[in-house]
Amino acid sequence: MKKLAVLITSLALHFSSFSQSSNPVFLETENFQNKGGWVVDQQFMDLMGSSYLMAHGMGVPVADAETTVEFQSTGEYTVFVRTFNWTSPWFDGEGPGKFQLVVNGKKTKQVLGASGSEWLWQNAGKVNISSTKVKVGLHDLTGFNGRVDAICFTKGNTPPPNDLEALETFRKTHLGISMTPEKAGHFDLVVVGGGIAGTTAAISAARLGLQVALIQDRPVLGGNNSSEVRVHLGGRINVNPFPALGDVVKEIGPTRGGNAQPADYYEDEKKMEMVLAEQNISLFTNYRAFAVETKNSRITEVHARNIENAKELTFSAPLFADCTGDGTIGFLAGADYAMGREGRSEFEEPTAPEIADKMTMGSSVQWYSVEESNPVAFPAFRYGVEFNSSNSEKVTMGEWTWETGMNFDQIYDFERIRDYGLLVVYSNWSFLKNFSPNKNEYTNRRLEWVAYIAGKRESRRLLGDLILKEQDITNYVVYPDASAPTTWTIDLHYPAPKNTEHFPDMEFKSIAVHKKIHPYPIPYRCFYSRNVDNLFMAGRNISVTHVALGTVRVMRTTGMMGEVVGMAALVAKRNNTTPRGVYKNHLDELKKLMNKGVGKYNAENMQKYNEGSTLGPKE
CATH class of the missing domain: 2.60.120.260 (Galactose-binding domain-like)
Structure with missing residues (x-):
């Protein structure tokens, strides 16, 4: 922090001179x-x-x-x-x-x-x-x-600076934003990320009596399952070995399935009402975590900035949970992580490529159109990706298969990835509406919704005391810290060959390759960092290989991870220990909580959609 203070002081002097002259x-x-x-x-x-x-x-x-x-x-x-x-x-x-x-x-x-x-x-x-x-x-x-x-x-x-560090100080100087963030408070657990995993982690911990801060960088909760992205929940809940896990997912999840459907399918208000009903949760929507402070391999504070007014807050706690999907908090804290595909020799996984590479599963920009009673115009849109009768997608909506960026960095190239998703949707639609030999079929169709918040599948995976691999799942290697079950196939995405043929190195469509599994209990050791002592994680950024991510990443499964993390946080607080200490010394206590669950409303499971195809329980 001392180095940062010196940088800000020198830049502030420069901008004070800029202010006086201009x-x-x-x-x-x-x-x-x-x-x-x-x-x-x-x-x-x-x-x-x-x-x-x-x-x-x-x-x-x-x-x-x-x-x-x-x-x-x-x-x-x-x-x-x-x-x-x-x-x-x-x-x-x-x-x-x-x-x-x-x-x-x-x-x-x-x-x-x-x-x-x-x-x-x-x-x-x-x-x-x-x-x-x-x-x-x-x-x-x-x-x-x-x-x-x-x-x-x-x-x-003279324009303001464009260099990010200089521009940051310029912003604060001329907007009157304090260089010292305001303290939001001290909590028992700070959960960063309000997707399904973060929401269930916060609710689970709060119901067990912990004071929880839940930080979400959008105005709605749910992440990929919100009306902003519109991906339906996947996987099964309430299955062995801990059938009470999933009770919170059952309470907050939408009753209707489907990708790229009208906004009300995703029931944003249900998730929000469930969080607001918990007195022990302090909810901070529209705040994005951007920095951490650490001491002795522990996080002491997380800094977050309001996405509209730039107000900055700090959150302190003995325990933190990274549910950002991107592993942002762990990355900022220096946690070990992996990204891309491991080579086959690293874990001897049959599905892994021979040589490690940086390829990930991509991000989806979903969309759909509606039929109107009268003709609807759409502007000609041609900006570098040409569509014609042979390569156009002759469809009226696009869901998860409209997936981009597999060969780009899902963190540092993410704006380009999302923008390419927008580019191909508009370009293809423009061809169908204006130039296709079958354009009369689209005359009355209007582009109703295109996501601008991209649905991301994979980026950083934070490494825990155990890295779950393909053989653990397919050979049903049950560890003593077995917890939340994964019930989806090992579902890995690749560029669609036909799309590659038409758009080499510029693909925007994907295929899924499935390997069936038995419902498998994920080891608890995948839910905490191996080198940041007070950091949990839940969601797609847990400790797994690229191949194993194919099954654990669906949202009913990540929601159960969040429930387990909330329970483990109570065990850690009650025993004044770390996430690792829960595994080493208090695992039976965690298992009792997983057996009991934290369901509150005895809700019937109405989520009978998109449960996935597996081989059934292992005998």
């Missing part, structure tokens, strides 16, 4: 008072500095975003806007994400968002400010995902 007014767009039809996208905060507003209109311009800001002085200002031409990785020309800045009702002449090949400050021209109270707006021109990070009015001619 008198800048700095706006973060995600903090606009009226966002109109623009959406807040936080998925890439770690990569480009903050969340941003995006015009996700699916080809129809969205309503203006507006805010009012106070200026200290009037006069002529140069305006810089930080934006990104998102199709630039595939198309050299002018991009589709066009928008204009609006100042006191007048649009600037410059069209923004259509040039450049990275996040950068574009000059929007000069404006005359005649009043200290100014209305600033964003006017979308296309509906095709124009995006804006920040706006700076300056009396000089």
Whole structure:
């Protein structure tokens, strides 16, 4: 922390000089008072500095975003806007994400968002400010995902810095954000990530009497099972050896199945109501964890930033649970992790490739269309990926098989991965609507929903005292710390061969290869870090190989992991020990809790969809 303090001090002096000479007014767009039809996208905060507003209109311009800001002085200002031409990785020309800045009702002449090949400050021209109270707006021109990070009015001619470290300090200096985060409180357990695993971990621990902080970087809970991503739950609950596991999943899960369905299928409100009903949970939605403090191989604090107003909070606890999916907290704390596919010799897994590589399962941008009673137009969309009669997907919706980014880094290339998902959906739909010989079949169809929050399957896997491998599962090697059962097949995804034929190295469709298993109890040792002493994990970032991830990653299974982690947190607190100490010295105590479960409402299991195909119980 001392090194960080020195960096901030030197940069602050530079920006103080910038402020005196140019008198800048700095706006973060995600903090606009009226966002109109623009959406807040936080998925890439770690990569480009903050969340941003995006015009996700699916080809129809969205309503203006507006805010009012106070200026200290009037006069002529140069305006810089930080934006990104998102199709630039595939198309050299002018991009589709066009928008204009609006100042006191007048649009600037410059069209923004259509040039450049990275996040950068574009000059929007000069404006005359005649009043200290100014209305600033964003006017979308296309509906095709124009995006804006920040706006700076300056009396000089120099844009703010684009370097992330320098820009971070610039933001705080000119937004008046404290360099010292506010303390959110001290808890028994801090759970980071509000997907199914994080939600069940928080509920489980809270029902057992722990004071829990649940941090989620979106306004809704559920992660991939929310209305923002729309993946249905998979796997079975309430099976041996601990049939009470899954009771919380049963309580919070939607009653209807299906991918890429209307928003109400995913019952966001049910998950939220279940969490809010627990008095021992302090819920922090719209906060993204971005830093940790550690001491003696333990996490002491997690820092989180609000995705809209940039307010920062710190959370302290003796125990933390990484349910981020990406293993973010573990990574920041220096936890051992793996990413990509292990070579066959490393664990002798029959399904592993001969040589290790960086390939992962990809991320899905799902979508669907609806039939209207009248013709519906869609703009021609051609930005580097050409569709024709032989390679187009002649469909009216796309679910999990629309999967991208297997050969890219699912952390550092994630914006590109998501954007490619958007690119191919729009490009294919444009061909079907405008150029296909069968376009009359699509005349009345309207693009109803396209996900802008991508559904990710795999990235970092944090390593525990045991790394679950393929043979453990297929040979039914039951360990003494057997816990939450995995009931899905070993389900691994690969680029679809036909899609590879048409789009080599640019695939956007996948196939699934299944290997049937017996329902298998995952060892508890997969649920805590081997070198960060007070860190649990639940979800797709647990301690497994790439092959073993194929079965444990479905959400009813990850939800049961969360229940076990909540129980283990109680055992750890009660005995003043670590997650490893629970395994070494208090395993019987954990087993009693797993036998009993933490179900509260005696709910009937209405989730009889997508349970998967296995060989049944091992004799």
